[in-house]
Amino acid sequence: MTGWIKKYGHHYLMLAPFFLLFFIFFLYPILYGFKTSFTDWDGIHTPVFIGLDNYTKIIHSKQFTQSFSNLLLYVALTVPAGIGTAFILAVLVNSFSKKWSDFFRSAYFIPTVIPLFLAASIWRWMYAPEYGFINLILKWLGLSSVSWLTDPHVMMFSLVIVDVWISAGFNMVILLAGLNDIPDVYYDAAKVDGANKWQEIIHITLPLLEPVLFFSVSYGIISALQVFDAPWLLTASDYLNYGGRRGRLLFPVMHMVGQAFGALKFGQAAAYGFLLTVLILLLTAIQFLIRKKK
Amino acid sequence: MKRPQFRLIALLLVFAVLLASCTPQATTEPTQASAPASSDEATQPSEPAASEPSDASAEPIELEYWVYADYAQGEALTLQQAFISEFEASHPGVKITIAGKGDEELTTGEITGAASDTLPDIFMNSPSQGAALVKAGALTNVYDQWSAMPDDYKSQFNPELIKAMTPEDGVMYGMPYTGYTSYMFRNLTVLRAAGIDPEEEITDWNVWLEQMKKVKEAGYIAIHNFSNDWWDFANIYSGIAENNEWGIDFANDQTLINPDKLAQAAAYLKEVQQYATEMGSADQGTIDLFTTNQMAFLVDGPWDNPGFEKAHEENGLDFDYVVIPGATADNHGGIEGIEFIGIAPNDHADLAWEFVTYLTAEPQMTRWAEALGRFNSNQTALSKIDHPLINLTTKAAESAVFNQPPFFVEPYPANYYQPLLENLAAIMDGDATPEDGAKAAVEQMNEIIAAE
Numbered sequence: 001m002t003g004w005i006k007k008y009g010h011h012y013l014m015l016a017p018f019f020l021l022f023f024i025f026f027l028y029p030i031l032y033g034f035k036t037s038f039t040d041w042d043g044i045h046t047p048v049f050i051g052l053d054n055y056t057k058i059i060h061s062k063q064f065t066q067s068f069s070n071l072l073l074y075v076a077l078t079v080p081a082g083i084g085t086a087f088i089l090a091v092l093v094n095s096f097s098k099k100w101s102d103f104f105r106s107a108y109f110i111p112t113v114i115p116l117f118l119a120a121s122i123w124r125w126m127y128a129p130e131y132g133f134i135n136l137i138l139k140w141l142g143l144s145s146v147s148w149l150t151d152p153h154v155m156m157f158s159l160v161i162v163d164v165w166i167s168a169g170f171n172m173v174i175l176l177a178g179l180n181d182i183p184d185v186y187y188d189a190a191k192v193d194g195a196n197k198w199q200e201i202i203h204i205t206l207p208l209l210e211p212v213l214f215f216s217v218s219y220g221i222i223s224a225l226q227v228f229d230a231p232w233l234l235t236a237s238d239y240l241n242y243g244g245r246r247g248r249l250l251f252p253v254m255h256m257v258g259q260a261f262g263a264l265k266f267g268q269a270a271a272y273g274f275l276l277t278v279l280i281l282l283l284t285a286i287q288f289l290i291r292k293k294k
Numbered sequence: 295m296k297r298p299q300f301r302l303i304a305l306l307l308v309f310a311v312l313l314a315s316c317t318p319q320a321t322t323e324p325t326q327a328s329a330p331a332s333s334d335e336a337t338q339p340s341e342p343a344a345s346e347p348s349d350a351s352a353e354p355i356e357l358e359y360w361v362y363a364d365y366a367q368g369e370a371l372t373l374q375q376a377f378i379s380e381f382e383a384s385h386p387g388v389k390i391t392i393a394g395k396g397d398e399e400l401t402t403g404e405i406t407g408a409a410s411d412t413l414p415d416i417f418m419n420s421p422s423q424g425a426a427l428v429k430a431g432a433l434t435n436v437y438d439q440w441s442a443m444p445d446d447y448k449s450q451f452n453p454e455l456i457k458a459m460t461p462e463d464g465v466m467y468g469m470p471y472t473g474y475t476s477y478m479f480r481n482l483t484v485l486r487a488a489g490i491d492p493e494e495e496i497t498d499w500n501v502w503l504e505q506m507k508k509v510k511e512a513g514y515i516a517i518h519n520f521s522n523d524w525w526d527f528a529n530i531y532s533g534i535a536e537n538n539e540w541g542i543d544f545a546n547d548q549t550l551i552n553p554d555k556l557a558q559a560a561a562y563l564k565e566v567q568q569y570a571t572e573m574g575s576a577d578q579g580t581i582d583l584f585t586t587n588q589m590a591f592l593v594d595g596p597w598d599n600p601g602f603e604k605a606h607e608e609n610g611l612d613f614d615y616v617v618i619p620g621a622t623a624d625n626h627g628g629i630e631g632i633e634f635i636g637i638a639p640n641d642h643a644d645l646a647w648e649f650v651t652y653l654t655a656e657p658q659m660t661r662w663a664e665a666l667g668r669f670n671s672n673q674t675a676l677s678k679i680d681h682p683l684i685n686l687t688t689k690a691a692e693s694a695v696f697n698q699p700p701f702f703v704e705p706y707p708a709n710y711y712q713p714l715l716e717n718l719a720a721i722m723d724g725d726a727t728p729e730d731g732a733k734a735a736v737e738q739m740n741e742i743i744a745a746e
Binding site: 042043044045057061063121124125128129130131132147150152236239240241242243245246247250255258259262263264265 | 408409430431515519524573578588705708712720746
C-alpha cells in the first residue's frame with residue numbers, strides 16, 4: 001500500500017482539485033436539488049419533507065401536459081430543421097474557395113454569439129404585425145399579414161425559425177470540421193465511377209459524417225429539451241404570465257423558473273428539473289442504443 | 295534572488311492588490327455615491343426631522359440605502375444626496391451610503407440579504423414584491439413608530455397608499471414613497487387627420503370606440519392590443535370594475551375578478567379588435583407606430599413620457615395625455631403602482647425610521663415632485679404643485695386598480711394570469727362567448743389559487 005501511494009499518490013493529489021471542485025459545484029448541488037424535490041421549500045425557511053407530493057402535483061397539473069406536449073413537438077421540429085440547415089450550409093461553404101469559406105463561416109456564426117435578448121428583440125421587430133420586416137415582404141408579395149407571435153397555429157414555427165437562425169452557425173462549424181476530415185480520395189473515386197453531387201452526399205458524405213452528425217443531433221436534442229430563453233423573450237413573459245398566447249410556447253423550464261422565482265416553490269421547481277433530467281437521460285440513452293445497434 | 299523569482303513575487307503582489315480590491319468595502323456599485331457636503335440642488339432645505347443627534351465621539355453609524363436605479367442618477371440622485379446631507383448634518387456621526395439597483399436586483403438582493411444577514415438598512419421596492427420580502431423576514435413592522443408620529447405628519451399622506459402598506463391591523467411594512475398610474479397618450483396629428491377634435495373629451499368607452507372607428511376609416515391604426523398581456527387588460531377592465539375587483543382574496547382562495555365585468559370588458563375589446571394592431575403596449579413596434587404618427591392611442595405609463603418628449607423635440611411628435619376612458623363617464627381605467635421604503639429589522643431600525651420620515655415629509659416630497667414631476671404618496675406636497683403629469687396621475691389614481699393586490703400577504707401563484715389570457719384569446723378568436731370565457735377564466739384562476 002505504501003508503495004502504491006509512493007508511486008501513484010502524487011498523481012491522485014494532482015487530480016484532487018478537480019474532484020473537489022466537481023463535488024462542491026456539480027455533484028453536491030445535484031444531490032441537494034434531488035433532496036429538495038421531496039420538500040416544500042420557499043428558499044428561505046427550513047424545507048419540510050413532503051414525500052412525492054411535488055411530483056404528483058406537477059404530473060397532474062394542466063401545464064405539465066401542455067408544456068411537455070409543446071416540448072416534444074418543438075424537439076421534433078427544431079432538431080431536424082436545425083441540423084438540416086446546418087448541413088446544407090456546411091456543404092455549401094465547404095465548396096467555396098478558402099477566402100469565401102472563411103467569410104461565410106464567420107457570417108453564419110454571428111447569430112450564435114449575439115446575446116439572446118438582443119436576438120429576441122430583433123425577431124420581435126421582424127415578426128411584428130403590419131409593419132414588421134417579414135410582414136412587409138409578405139405585403140409586397142401580395143400576401144396577407146401573419147401573426148407570427150400571437151397566432152397559436154404559427155407560434156411554434158416562429159420559434160423554430162429563430163432557433164434555427166441562432167443554432168445553424170454553431171452546428172455548421174462542427175459539421176464543417178467533420179467534412180474537412182473526409183479524405184478527398186473517396187470523392188475522386190466516386191467521380192471516376194460517375195457519381196453525381198447528390199449521390200456523393202448520400203453515399204460518401206453522410207455515412208462518413210455520421211459520428212459528427214450523431215454528436216450534433218444528441219447535443220441538439222439535449223439543448224432543445226432545455227429550451228427557455230428564446231420563447232420567454234419572444235412572448236415577453238414574466239413570472240405571472242408565461243407561455244405566450246394560449247400557452248402555445250409554454251415549455252417545462254419556463255414553468256420551472258416560474259415556480260421557483262415567481263411563486264418561491266423551490267421544491268416543485270427541483271422536482272420539475274429532475275423530471276426533465278430523466279426525460280433527457282432517457283432520450284439520450286435511446287439514441288446511444290440505436291447507434292450501438294446499427 | 296533570480297529574475298524569475300522577482301517576476302513571481304511581482305505577479306503575486308499584483309494578484310494580492312487585485313484580491314484586495316475585491317473586498318466587500320470596495321465592491322460598491324457604479325451608481326453608488328456618498329452624499330456630498332453640500333448640494334446646489336438643496337436650495338430649499340427644510341427643517342430636519344426631529345432627531346436624537348448621536349454623540350460625535352461615539353462609533354460612527356453607517357446606514358446603507360438602496361434605491362431604484364433611476365433614483366441614483368441625474369437630478370434624482372442629486373436630490374437624494376441633498377436629503378442625505380441634510381439628515382447627516384443634523385445627525386453627527388451618521389453616514390448614509392446610497393446605492394442604485396435594478397428592479398430584479400433590489401428584490402433578489404433584499405431576499406438573499408435577509409437570509410444572509412447582509413440586508414441594507416433602508417431600501418426601496420414595490421409592494422407587489424412585498425409578500426416575498428415579508429416571507430424572507432426583510433421588513434420591519436413600523437406600525438408602532440408610525441402610530442407614534444404626530445398627526446400633522448400622518449395627515450400628509452394619501453390614506454389609500456397608507457392602507458396598501460398595512461395588510462392587517464397593527465402591521466405596516468414601511469412608508470409609501472413614489473407611485474404611478476397608467477394613462478393614455480394621444481397622437482394629436484393622427485386624431486386631426488381623422489377629423490377628430492382633440493378638445494373633444496372621451497367621456498366613456500362608446501365615445502372612444504367612435505373615435506377609433508374614425509381613425510381606422512382615415513387609414514390609421516387606432517390602438518394596440520389589450521388581450522395578450524394582463525397589464526394591458528387590467529387597464530381596460532379597471533374602467534368598469536371597482537377598485538376591490540382586481541387581485542386575490544387569499545383568505546378564501548379565490549380571485550377578486552368579477553366575471554360579469556370581465557365579460558363586459560372582453561366584449562368591448564372584441565369590438566376594439568378591428569381597429570387595433572396585434573401588438574401590446576410593451577412592444578417597441580407599438581411605440582414606433584405611435585411616434586411615427588401611425589397610431590392614435592397608447593395606454594401606458596409615465597416611463598414613456600421622456601421618449602415622447604424627445605420625439606416631440608426631434609421629430610415634432612404632437613401628443614398629449616388623458617385618463618383612460620371607462621365604461622361610464624364616472625369611471626376611469628388605469629393601474630396604480632407604488633414604490634415604498636422599507637427598513638431592515640436590525641439595530642439601526644429606529645435611526646432608519648427617522649431617516650425615512652425625513653425623506654417622506656412634505657418639504658422633501660415637494661422638492662422631489664417639483665424637480666422630477668413624479669407622483670408621490672404625500673398629498674400635502676402634491677397639492678402645492680401644479681404639474682400636468684402629477685395632476686393627471688392624481689386624477690387617474692381615483693379609480694385605478696392596484697397592480698397586484700393585496701400587498702404583503704402572499705406571493706401570487708406562478709402563471710396566475712395564464713387562464714385569464716387564454717380565455718381572453720378564446721373570446722377574441724371567437725372560440726368562446728365573453729360570458730363563457732370570463733366564467734372559465736375565473737374558475738381556472740380559482741383552481742390555480744386553491745392548488746397553492
